[in-house]
Amino acid sequence: MALQKETTPTHIHTLLKQHFGYDTFRPNQQAIIENVLKGKDTLAIMPTGGGKSLCFQLPSLAMEGTTIVISPLIALMKDQVDALKSNGIAAAYFNSSQPQEEQSLILEQLIANQLKLIYVAPESLWGLTNHLSKIQINLVAIDEAHCISSWGHDFRPAYTQLSRLKAEFLGTPIIALTATADKATQDDITKQLGISHATRYISSFDRPNIYLDVRPGQQRIQQIFKFLGSRGKQSGIIYCLSRKSTDMLASKLKEKGYDAKAYHAGLDAEERSKVQEDFINDRVPIIVATIAFGMGIDKSNVRWVIHYNMPKNIEGYYQEIGRGGRDGLKSHALMFYSFADVVMLRKFAAGTPTEEFQLAKLERMQQFAEALSCRRKALLNYFGEYITEDCGNCDICKRPPKYFDGTLIAQKVCSAVARLKEQEALGTVIDVLRGAQNQQVLEKGYQNIKTYGAAKDISWKDLQQYVIQLLNQGVLEIWFHEKGRLLLTPFAKQILFEGKTVRLANVIQETVEAEKPKRLPTRGKDLFEKLRTVRAKVAKEMGVPAYVVFSDASLQDMEDKMPSTVQEFSEVSGVGRAKLEKYADIFLQVIAKHKDKKTSKVATHERSFQLFEKGMSISDIAIKRGIMENSVYGHLQKIHELGTKVDLKQFISDAEISEVQKAKSDLNNPDGLKTYFEHFEEKMPYYKIKLGLYLIKL
The missing domain is CATH 3.40.50.300 (P-loop containing nucleotide triphosphate hydrolases)
Incomplete structure (x- = not known):
């Protein structure tokens, strides 16, 4: 240890x-x-x-x-x-x-x-x-x-x-x-x-910033076009079950003018890598992919995730929608569902060593898609996290079906599960409640228990839907690893013994117009876009994805706090010591220009030069102006570029210039400063590398 x-x-x-x-x-x-x-x-x-x-x-x-x-x-x-x-x-x-x-x-x-x-x-x-x-x-x-x-x-x-x-x-x-x-x-x-x-x-599995939305699978492509209509250039992922669907949908999106690319195992490794890099670096906003895409990506600004087909299990669904909104800002998870998806997924599972287990999880996924109660409840309950309040941020909560008092039905179901000693799966529980006389029921003597036939007035299909709702509400739970048997949760005991009431939704649900997508807050949009632009420039120079420099949440915090000094910038969420040293100056300049374009007619590099001419040291100028020393060196270089005489060689020796020149040759003209910085084992500061590269061009 x-x-x-x-x-x-x-x-x-x-x-x-x-x-x-x-x-x-x-x-x-x-x-x-x-x-x-x-x-x-x-x-x-x-x-x-x-x-x-x-x-x-x-x-x-x-x-x-x-x-x-x-x-x-x-x-x-x-x-x-x-x-x-x-x-x-x-x-x-x-x-x-x-x-x-x-x-x-x-x-x-x-x-x-x-x-x-x-x-x-x-x-x-x-x-x-x-x-x-x-x-x-x-x-x-x-x-x-x-x-x-x-x-x-x-x-x-x-x-x-x-x-x-x-x-x-x-x-x-x-x-x-x-x-x-x-x-x-x-x-x-x-x-x-x-x-x-x-x-x-x-930890809580809840991601409250993700809007959960399930829609019928008819006219999916038209629905996707409508969904994307007001989302501009937001980053998003569309998951499909087959390569053919991936290529088809990417092609149709391009025809409509969307910048989209397909990603699947049929592409060679180089092409797949390029697609992923383009997405990570915000060059391509939309990826249409098989589920292999995204596991290794920590891209924080994905604003929406669409499932063109229903996923094969809730774990996969949860992981895939979790690729949206990682910065904590709003994200939308839209899933299309049709019985054809279920048929296809059942075929995929057929003949595999874990067929029974896969089919049980697929059935639970189908139950989630067909839920008529709060989807977040259903999702969290699956992972053993039981909540009582509806979330208010899913399609069911926004457009609730008609409910009725289902307490008596819930009591009958819970009683049946208890009398079956929590050993039977959903189908057998329904058979017992409806008084079925099939071989499995009769051989086990279930016709003799008190709840046999207690719900014979409800059709098998409707009763199945009510049991699914009880699962999704956390009244029951299902153990897949033990043949899918149903168990009672603490909520069930409250229903049986403490008078807790239950609302169930009518099985027939009215068709409603899809909810109009919400836009992200537009306050400070101009500044946010300016910060995004400078982030993209810095990321390209550093050779890293934009979100590695700062997440959208950090940019939003800059927009909210409007820092003026290095100290204030250090208080922005996501700004640690290393990022403060590397990036404070350039982002502060953007914010300062945005805050008041009329504050001064003197450009920022000219103000630094004026103080330098008065005899102030680089460090004193940085402190007085609330910027980084690297920025001051950059200002003096800018002044030199504009034709004013400044002795830049007082900041870098001839030997160091030679080292930069040799590195440029050895590294075969790399684009970004990061490559030089790593080449010098992080011992030569960025400002000297920039000065060296500038001076060898003269």
Whole structure:
């Protein structure tokens, strides 16, 4: 176990602000981090976009040594490593796709204790054990941990080898993290990893900023065009079940003038990579994809997700809609549903080793799609999180069906489940309630229980819908891993014994006009767009996706706070020490110009030069003007470009200019400054690189 640095709550909050730019933790984050720092094994179930990564990244900074992060996708590793580096944290990923030279450099950094986090795929981990044995490992983090379980929706055979971790890294705590795991999957994860006594933290699965919307599958393409009509250039993903549908829909969107691209396994690796990069970097706003797309993407500004077909299970649906609104701003999840989708998905499951299990989960997904009560209730109840209030942010809450007092029906259903000793699946429960005389009922003697035939006046189909509503309301739960048997929840006992009333929806629901999509707030839109533009420019120069520089939520916070000084800018959400040093000056300039274009006729670079001519030092100018020193150097370079004589060589030596010139030649004229910065091992400041490149052109 690694020796810990100071890990008081105050110190943990300091690290949070210093490296990640946040003042407060999200729910459960601090408790998980403190548990890890005590050296305890941990299972963290947190919603997509809920801040799972911080739960191992921050402890890594608070302890001596290096954290191993096991992650399933190269794109996911690259994304997180880019974000960590942007926050000034030493991290790298290691996988088989990297050139030998790059792998060797990473291993040298690892052995020299220069990395706080090393990301590896499960397939690559065991080839590194010789190197890992030579350094201090403070924590092993397993991301997307549901992949280890055959109960999970995305089983990966290579993950099963992780059962060796406890023996390989004796005394090192393990944290397993996932966004989607029901109780059976959670138990399987801890069992396979040998951490059965791990402390479990199950955060709320609720993503209240996501509007849940399910619509009939007729005229889907026309509905999509209408949906996109007022959404401008917002980023979004459309999921399809087949490659053919993906190509067809992308083509129709292009014909209508939308900038859209298809993504599926039929494209070669280079094309798939290009499509993903275009989406990440905001060059293409719409991706039409199979479900393989998006798992490794932490793009925070996806404003909507459409399911062209119904997904095969609720875990997959939840994970996919969770790719929208990760910045906490409003997002819309639209799913189309038709029985044809169910037929297709049943064919996909037929003949597979887990056919029975897949079909049970598909049936639950169908029940969600057909729900006549609050969809968020149904979604959260599936994951064992029971809420009593309707959410107010789904299509059912916005356009409720007609309800009636269904307490008596609910009591009959709950009584039947209880008298069947919670051992039977939905179909048998309905058969008993309707007084069916089939072989299964009669052989088990169910015709003799008190509730046999108690609901014979209700049709089988209607009674099925009422039971589904009770499932979706959290009155009943279903255990797929035990043949889909129905169980009573605490709500059911309130209905049976405490007089709790139940509302059920009429099965026949009126067809209604689809809700008009909501626009994002437009206040400060001009400034927000200016900030987006400068973010895109900086991201291109740095060679990273725009959201790695700042999320839309950070830009919105800048718009709200209108900071004027570096100190005020440091208080923007998402601005840590590294981002403050890199980006404050350029964003402050944009905000200052927007705030009052008439404040001064003197350009910002001229004001810096005037103070410089008065004999003020670079640092004094920066302090007086509330900007970064890098910005002052840039202003003086700008003055020189405009023809005013300034001795720029007082800021950079001839030897340093020669080094920049050699790097330019060796690196074959790279586009961004980041490549130079890394080439110089981060020892030459950005302002000197910019000055050097400028002076060698003269």
